[in-house]
Amino acid sequence: MSETAKELKEKLFYNKKNGLLKVDDATYEKAVDYCEGYKSFLNSAKTEREAVKTAVKMAEAKGFAPFDRNKSYKAGDKVYFNNRGKTIALVVFGKEKAENGVNITAAHIDSPRLDLKPNPLYEEVDLALFKTHYYGGIRKYQWTAVPLALHGVFVKRDGTVVNVSIGENDDEPCFVVNDLLPHLASEQSKRTLADGIKGEELNILVGSRPFKDDEGSELVKLGILKILFEKYGVTEEDFLSAELEAVPAAKARDLGFDRSLVGSYGQDDRVCAYPALTAVLDVKEPEKTAIAILTDKEEIGSDGNTGLNSDFLSHVVHDICLTDGSDETVALRHSKCLSADVNAGLDPTFQDPFEKRNASLLNYGVVVTKYTGARGKSGTSDASAEYVGLIRAMLDKAGIVWQTGELGKVDIGGGGTVAMYIANLGVDVVDLGVPVLSMHAPFETTAKLDVYMCYRAMYEFMK
Numbered sequence: 001m002s003e004t005a006k007e008l009k010e011k012l013f014y015n016k017k018n019g020l021l022k023v024d025d026a027t028y029e030k031a032v033d034y035c036e037g038y039k040s041f042l043n044s045a046k047t048e049r050e051a052v053k054t055a056v057k058m059a060e061a062k063g064f065a066p067f068d069r070n071k072s073y074k075a076g077d078k079v080y081f082n083n084r085g086k087t088i089a090l091v092v093f094g095k096e097k098a099e100n101g102v103n104i105t106a107a108h109i110d111s112p113r114l115d116l117k118p119n120p121l122y123e124e125v126d127l128a129l130f131k132t133h134y135y136g137g138i139r140k141y142q143w144t145a146v147p148l149a150l151h152g153v154f155v156k157r158d159g160t161v162v163n164v165s166i167g168e169n170d171d172e173p174c175f176v177v178n179d180l181l182p183h184l185a186s187e188q189s190k191r192t193l194a195d196g197i198k199g200e201e202l203n204i205l206v207g208s209r210p211f212k213d214d215e216g217s218e219l220v221k222l223g224i225l226k227i228l229f230e231k232y233g234v235t236e237e238d239f240l241s242a243e244l245e246a247v248p249a250a251k252a253r254d255l256g257f258d259r260s261l262v263g264s265y266g267q268d269d270r271v272c273a274y275p276a277l278t279a280v281l282d283v284k285e286p287e288k289t290a291i292a293i294l295t296d297k298e299e300i301g302s303d304g305n306t307g308l309n310s311d312f313l314s315h316v317v318h319d320i321c322l323t324d325g326s327d328e329t330v331a332l333r334h335s336k337c338l339s340a341d342v343n344a345g346l347d348p349t350f351q352d353p354f355e356k357r358n359a360s361l362l363n364y365g366v367v368v369t370k371y372t373g374a375r376g377k378s379g380t381s382d383a384s385a386e387y388v389g390l391i392r393a394m395l396d397k398a399g400i401v402w403q404t405g406e407l408g409k410v411d412i413g414g415g416g417t418v419a420m421y422i423a424n425l426g427v428d429v430v431d432l433g434v435p436v437l438s439m440h441a442p443f444e445t446t447a448k449l450d451v452y453m454c455y456r457a458m459y460e461f462m463k
């Protein structure tokens with residue numbers, strides 16, 4: 001007996017293959033259908049607050065109710081913990097005690113954007129503008145000359161919360177950060193790309209019509225404040241206790257002649273949050289308690305009481321343990337987690353910063369990322385081979401298309417996710433998510449098959 005090279009290769013080589021060549025048409029159609037829901041989620045959840053509101057609505061429609069410490073729960077019962085309207089944990093109680101471990105999926109629902117400063121409104125050369133402080137890692141030059149919408153809240157002195165969403169609908173005005181014309185940009189063009197637009201130049205144009213009066217200065221600013229007072233009942237001082245976020249004013253779209261891709265703002269990380277959410281909503285009566293957590297603050301380092309570097313998750317586990325007399329420490333020690341965040345897909349035009357043999361590719365399925373971090377794996381939890389092996393077996397057994405990924409070349413790459421904060425609680429964690437092109441840009445690209453495979457992985461893990 002002598003095997004041919006072809007036979008031997010089939011036996012020994014890791015055969016990486018485009019997922020669209022692996023799945024049948026019916027599976028692809030399921031992915032396409034699934035992404036219709038995904039696109040509506042993107043459009044109705046452009047900020048963390050809106051994502052939590054949307055998640056609560058979807059969850060309550062499926063029988064979830066706010067957690068109640070005084071109630072007793074049995075397998076299949078569904079609850080949620082709403083943390084200040086910005087982070088949410090959705091739980092389906094399992095048949096086993098929490099002490100045996102729970103299965104956690106975690107994704108983030110905040111995305112890079114331009115936040116208004118506490119004192120944003122000013123007038124310059126007869127135009128009214130907002131000062132901003134960008135949130136998360138953006139490439140500043142990408143945020144000029146694109147239509148923006150404004151989302152968020154004013155909290156008035158008496159505690160009244162005024163919701164704001166303006167710029168998304170065709171009959172609403174939008175906003176913009178202006179840039180210099182090429183004719184006059186010769187000096188600006190000598191700046192490095194990183195400084196092409198500086199933080200203090202990300203000023204949003206919000207109006208130009210002066211309040212009609214012969215007297216006084218700042219009449220354009222006054223005209224804007226008059227509109228804000230009429231529309232929202234707020235004065236300039238109310239900006240001091242507001243959270244207003246400027247995001248791209250475009251809707252999620254199919255992308256490409258073949259419609260195989262999704263283009264949208266905020267896919268990092270709603271492309272994993274939506275699969276985690278829909279998966280936990282589909283879980284019936286799991287062996288182990290299933291928790292999907294959609295978190296705020298990941299893009300600025302996960303700190304704060306709505307970030308995953310807080311005790312929120314361990315408090316959720318603690319509360320669940322109270323219901324069946326489990327010990328929280330033991331529960332955490334036996335728990336498992338998929339940290340669901342995006343990976344950088346190999347960009348056909350900018351391949352250089354990637355290490356091609358380990359980069360993730362669009363349409364090759366959901367990406368398992370053993371470690372993130374930067375230069376020498378600094379700042380990562382680096383999942384164990386044992387745990388990666390377990391997830392690998394789960395994915396293969398369920399016929400889920402998946403691949404591995406890394407965040408660029410060793411000395412170039414880097415990035416962080418919430419994985420390490422959950423791992424630090426003593427939980428087994430690995431990153432699993434969707435490859436994205438143009439991550440953190442106003443318009444990011446993903447592939448429908450990968451989004452659907454992410455859902456399938458989340459469901460398989462929690463079911």
Ligand code: MN
Pocket residue numbers: 108268269298341342
């Ligand atoms: Mn992310």
Ligand code: MN
Pocket residue numbers: 268299440
């Ligand atoms: Mn990100």
